Amino acid sequence: MIEFKNVEKKYANGTTALQNINLKIEQGEFVAVIGLSGAGKSTLIRCINRMHDITEGQLKVDEVDVAKLKGKQIRQFRRRIGMIFQSFNLVTRTTVIKNVMVSFVPDLPLWRKLTGIFTKEQKIKALEALDKVGILDKAFIRVDQLSGGQQQRVALARTLAQNPDIILADEPIASLDPVTSKLVMDDFKRINKDMNISVIMNIHHVEIALEYCDRIIGIRKGAVVFDGESSKVTQEILDDIYGGKLEEVKASLEEKSANV
Known part of the structure; x- marks a missing residue:
């Protein structure tokens, strides 16, 4: 379980990114975090794995006080949490399977890190992860030969290979066309349901969030203004989350999609 208690986040320049956040996210939930750009969506999910430190309140993951972790504890904690980025964060000049096996590097002895030699078991795990996202046949192809959607699936396979309890996704479909977005x-959705992995996703595509995610958290100016089931989201609620600017957001997304 992920629990925020009166969490605030202020940056060094004085900007308040999050204020009075109180949330509980149970294991196995599929949650979308929506709101305008700059509302605090990315900050919210990045606090969960300590990419950002909170400045007030308490954040716990399975009763672990995240803010109190130090050094090696943080690295071990992050092994349980996969992170998917909009930019994929892949090494494009090497093969798909080598990118997936990067997830094993933190646990390797020094000589394996230096030589880049992985165990047979790790190679099998990497192939199994690729199979789960439907691109096993691309294992030995260079990443730069793949489409954007296939690259995002490689990033997802890399995360699955580390066997996480939680996946955080920061705009994972922002750079994909509509058809590919649905596939990703x-x-x-399949991974969330079949493997009982919690997925917390920061996403601009409201219709897709409502279609795929079980729960919607709406953020406006760093505060939670809605938290509930996707089926309970009305136009009035969306207008409140987006301050009446939802149509502008949709128009911007449609323009980006046309240029993908």
């Missing part, structure tokens, strides 16, 4: 979201 299908992967997230």
Whole structure:
């Protein structure tokens, strides 16, 4: 379980990114965090794995006080949490399977890190992860030969290979066309249901969030203004979350999709 208690986040320049956040996210939930750019969506999910430190309140993951972790404890804690980025964060000049096996590097002895030699078991785990996202046949192809959607699936396979309890996704479909976006979201949904992995996703595509995610958290100016089931989201609620600017957001997304 992930629990925020009166969490605040202020940056060094005085900007308040999060204020009075109180949330509980149970294991196995599929949650979308929505709101305008700059509302605090990315900050919220990045506090969960200590990419950002909170400045007030308490954040716990399975009763572990995240803010109190130090050094090696933080690295071990992050092994349980996969992170998917909009930019994929892949090494494009090497093969798909080598990118997936990067997830094992923190646990390797020094000589394996230096030589890049992985165990047979790790190679099998990497192939199994690729199979789960439907691109096993691309294992020995260079990443730069793949489409954007296939690259995002490699990033997802890399995360699955570390056997996480939680997946945090920061705009995972922002740079994908509508058809590919649906395929990637299908992967997230299947993994969430079949493997009982919690998925917390920061996403601009409201219709896709409502279609795929079980729960919606709406953020406006760093505060939670809605938290409930996707089926309970009305136009009035969306207008409140987006301050009446939802149509502008949709128009911007449609323009980006046309240029993908």
